[in-house]
Amino acid sequence: MTLAMTASDGWTVARRNIFRMARNPEVVIWSTIQPIMFIVLFVYVFDSIPTPGISYEEYVMAGIFAQTVMFNSALTGVGLAEDIQKGIIDRFRALPMARSAVLIGRTTSDLVNGLAQLAVMVVVGLAVGWRTSSSPLEVLAGLGLILLIAYVFSWISAAVGLSVKSVEVANSAGFVWMFPVTFVSNVFVDINQLTPAVRNIAIWNPMSAFVAAIRELFGNTSEEIPQPDVWPLQNPVLASFLWLALILAIFVPLSVRQYKKASSR
Amino acid sequence: MTDTIVAHELVKTYGDVRALDSLSLSVPEGTVLGLLGPNGAGKTTALRVLTTLLRPDSGSAAVAGIDVLADPDRAREVIGVSGQNAAVDEYLTGFENLDMIGRLYHLGRSKSRDRAHALLEQFQLSEAADRPAKTWSGGMRRRLDLAGALVAEPPVLFLDEPTTGLDPRSRTDLWEVIGGLVQRGTTLLLTTQYLEEAERLADDIMVIDRGTAIAQGTADELKAKVGGERLEIIARDEDDVATIVSTVSNLGSDKPDVGGRRICLPVVTGPTALMEALRRLDDKGIELNDVGLRRPTLDDVFLSLTGHAAEESEPTPTEAVT
Ligand SMILES: Nc1ncnc2c1ncn2[C@@H]1O[C@H](COP(=O)(O)OP(=O)(O)O)[C@@H](O)[C@H]1O
Ligand SMILES: [Mg+2]
Numbered sequence: 001m002t003l004a005m006t007a008s009d010g011w012t013v014a015r016r017n018i019f020r021m022a023r024n025p026e027v028v029i030w031s032t033i034q035p036i037m038f039i040v041l042f043v044y045v046f047d048s049i050p051t052p053g054i055s056y057e058e059y060v061m062a063g064i065f066a067q068t069v070m071f072n073s074a075l076t077g078v079g080l081a082e083d084i085q086k087g088i089i090d091r092f093r094a095l096p097m098a099r100s101a102v103l104i105g106r107t108t109s110d111l112v113n114g115l116a117q118l119a120v121m122v123v124v125g126l127a128v129g130w131r132t133s134s135s136p137l138e139v140l141a142g143l144g145l146i147l148l149i150a151y152v153f154s155w156i157s158a159a160v161g162l163s164v165k166s167v168e169v170a171n172s173a174g175f176v177w178m179f180p181v182t183f184v185s186n187v188f189v190d191i192n193q194l195t196p197a198v199r200n201i202a203i204w205n206p207m208s209a210f211v212a213a214i215r216e217l218f219g220n221t222s223e224e225i226p227q228p229d230v231w232p233l234q235n236p237v238l239a240s241f242l243w244l245a246l247i248l249a250i251f252v253p254l255s256v257r258q259y260k261k262a263s264s265r
Numbered sequence: 266m267t268d269t270i271v272a273h274e275l276v277k278t279y280g281d282v283r284a285l286d287s288l289s290l291s292v293p294e295g296t297v298l299g300l301l302g303p304n305g306a307g308k309t310t311a312l313r314v315l316t317t318l319l320r321p322d323s324g325s326a327a328v329a330g331i332d333v334l335a336d337p338d339r340a341r342e343v344i345g346v347s348g349q350n351a352a353v354d355e356y357l358t359g360f361e362n363l364d365m366i367g368r369l370y371h372l373g374r375s376k377s378r379d380r381a382h383a384l385l386e387q388f389q390l391s392e393a394a395d396r397p398a399k400t401w402s403g404g405m406r407r408r409l410d411l412a413g414a415l416v417a418e419p420p421v422l423f424l425d426e427p428t429t430g431l432d433p434r435s436r437t438d439l440w441e442v443i444g445g446l447v448q449r450g451t452t453l454l455l456t457t458q459y460l461e462e463a464e465r466l467a468d469d470i471m472v473i474d475r476g477t478a479i480a481q482g483t484a485d486e487l488k489a490k491v492g493g494e495r496l497e498i499i500a501r502d503e504d505d506v507a508t509i510v511s512t513v514s515n516l517g518s519d520k521p522d523v524g525g526r527r528i529c530l531p532v533v534t535g536p537t538a539l540m541e542a543l544r545r546l547d548d549k550g551i552e553l554n555d556v557g558l559r560r561p562t563l564d565d566v567f568l569s570l571t572g573h574a575a576e577e578s579e580p581t582p583t584e585a586v587t
Contacts, residue, residue, distance in 0.1 A: 008368075008371075009368075009369060012365055015365075016357060019356065019357055019361060020354070023356045023357075086350075086352065086354075087348050087350050087352035088352050090352060091352040092369070094344065094346040095366065095369045095370060096338060096339075096342040096369075096370060097369045097371075101369075263313075
C-alpha cells in the first residue's frame with residue numbers, strides 16, 4: 001500500500017464523514033453550543049477566581065479552547081463505534097484499502113467539527129472581553145496548536161471507540177478520563193493556587209503544558225502568575241509538541257491494531 | 266476445473282463454543298455452494314474467515330489461489346462481500362454509497378461513478394439513487410448492499426443470508442438478481458437458513474450444524490435423503506390417528522412423524538400420494554380437519570440428518586419483516 005493510496009483512501013473516507021455531517025448537522029450545531037455555554041458560565045460565574053495581573057476572561061479562554069477540543073474528540077470514538085455496530089467497518093475491512101485510511105479519514109473529518117467550534121469560541125470569546133496581545137503570527141500559531149491538539153486527541157478517542165463493545169460505552173468511556181485531565185491542571189485556575197499534592201501532579205499534566213503554550217502564543221500570560229519551575233511549563237510550546245508526538249506514537253499504532261481486530265459483534 | 270474457494274479444517278472457538286469445528290469446503294470455479302444451517306451453525310463465522318475479517322484458531326483458507334491468512338490484502342482484491350446485515354451508510358445516498366466503494370477499490374473517480382450508476386440501474390434503484398439510504402425500504406437497502414459487493418466485478422462472491430428478513434416479493438426479486446450473476450461465471454458462496462433458497466440458487470448444498478458439515482450434495486440428493494414433499498394430515502378425532510397412520514404409511518418414503526392429531530409423512534410424488542391417501546381415508550369414512558402437501562423445510566432436513574431438531578428456531582420465510 002503506497003502512501004499516495006493511503007492518502008487517497010483516507011480522503012475518500014473523510015469525504016464520506018463530511019457528507020454525513022452535512023446531512024446530520026445537529027451534531028455540529030450542539031458541539032458548538034456547548035463551548036458557548038462554557039465560556040459564558042466560566043466568565044460570569046467564576047469571575048471571582050483570582051488571576052493576578054490579568055482578567056479572568058483572558059486567562060481562562062486558553063483553557064476553554066483546549067478543554068473543548070479535548071471533549072469534542074470523544075466524537076471520533078463514538079463515530080467509529082457506531083460504524084462497527086452498523087457493520088460499516090466490516091465492509092471497509094473486506095475492501096483492498098489501506099488499513100489506516102478509515103482512521104485517518106475519521107480523525108481528519110472530525111477536524112471540520114473542531115474548526116467550527118474554534119471559530120465560534122473565538123467570536124464568543126471576543127464578545128465577552130477576551131483579547132490577544134501577541135503578534136498575528138503567534139496568534140495563528142496558537143490557533144494551529146489548538147487544532148493540532150484536537151487532532152491528536154482524536155486518535156486517543158479512536159483507540160477507545162475501537163476497543164469497546166458498544167456505542168453507549170464509547171460515549172461514556174470516551175469521556176471519563178478527560179475529567180481528571182482537565183481539572184488537575186491549569187485549565188481553569190492558576191496552577192500555583194492548587195494544594196501542593198494536586199499541584200505536583202498538575203505541573204506534569206500534558207494538558208497544563210498545552211494550555212500554558214496557548215496562553216504564551218496568545219499573550220494571555222501575567223507577570224504575577226509565574227510558571228512553576230519544571231521544564232514542560234518553562235518551555236510549554238516545545239513540551240506540547242513533544243507530548244503530541246508521543247501521544248501519536250502510542251495511539252496511532254494502537255488504533256490501527258484495534259481496527260484490524262474490530263468486529264461487528 | 267479448479268476450486269476457487271477452499272477452506273481446510275477451519276477451527277474457531279469462542280470460550281466453550283466451537284463456532285467452527287474442523288470445517289472444510291471447496292467451491293469449484295463458476296459454481297455456487299449454499300451453506301445451509303440454522304442460527305448459530307457457524308455460517309457467518311466461516312464467511313468471516315474466508316473474507317479476511319477473522320483469523321481462525323487453526324486451518325487454512327484460500328480464494329482464487331490466494332492464501333487468505335497469509336496474503337489478506339491480495340485476497341480482498343478478488344472478493345466481493347455482502348454481510349448478514351446490510352452495511353449501508355444510511356446518511357449517504359445510494360449513489361454515494363456505491364461511488365465510495367468504487368473509490369476504495371481504486372477504480373478511479375470516473376469509473377467509480379459509472380459503476381455506481383450502472384449498478385443502481387441494474388438493481389432498479391436509479392429512482393432512489395439520490396436519496397439518503399435512511400429513507401429506503403429494507404429490501405432496497407439489501408439490494409444496495411449486494412450491489413456494493415459487485416462494484417469491482419469480483420470473480421469471487423460471498424453472500425451471508427442475503428434474503429433473511431425480506432418480504433417474499435423482495436426475496437424473489439433478489440433471487441433473480443443473484444441467479445443472473447451466477448450465469449456470468451461468478452463463483453459464489455452463499456449462506457442461508459432456507460432450503461428453498463439453497464435449492465433455487467446453489468449447485469451444491471452443504472448442511473452445517475455446530476461448526477461442521479453434516480451433509481453435502483445437490484438439492485435433489487439431499488431431498489432424496491430427507492424425502493421429497495411432506496403429506497400432512499390433521500385428524501378430526503385423536504382416536505383416528507392410529508388408523509390413519511396404518512392406512513397411509515405405505516405411501517411414504519420414510520416413517521411418518523406423529524404429534525398429537527398431526528401426521529407428517531415424507532412422500533416421493535406428492536399429488537399421487539395425496540389423492541391416494543384421500544381415497545383410502547374416504548373409503549374408511551375417516552374425517553379430517555386438514556390435509557395438504559408441503560415442501561421439506563430446514564427443520565425436516567435437520568430432523569432426518571441429525572435426529573435432533575435445529576436448536577434455535579429460525580424465522581420461516583413467511584414471517585418476513587421489511
Ligand atoms: N464474537 C463472538 N463471540 C462469542 N461467540 C460468538 C461470536 N461469534 C459467533 N459466536 C458463536 O459462534 C456460533 C456460530 O455463530 P455464527 O457463525 O454467527 O452462526 P450463524 O451465522 O450460522 O448463525 C454461535 O454459537 C455464536 O453464538
Ligand atoms: Mg449468521
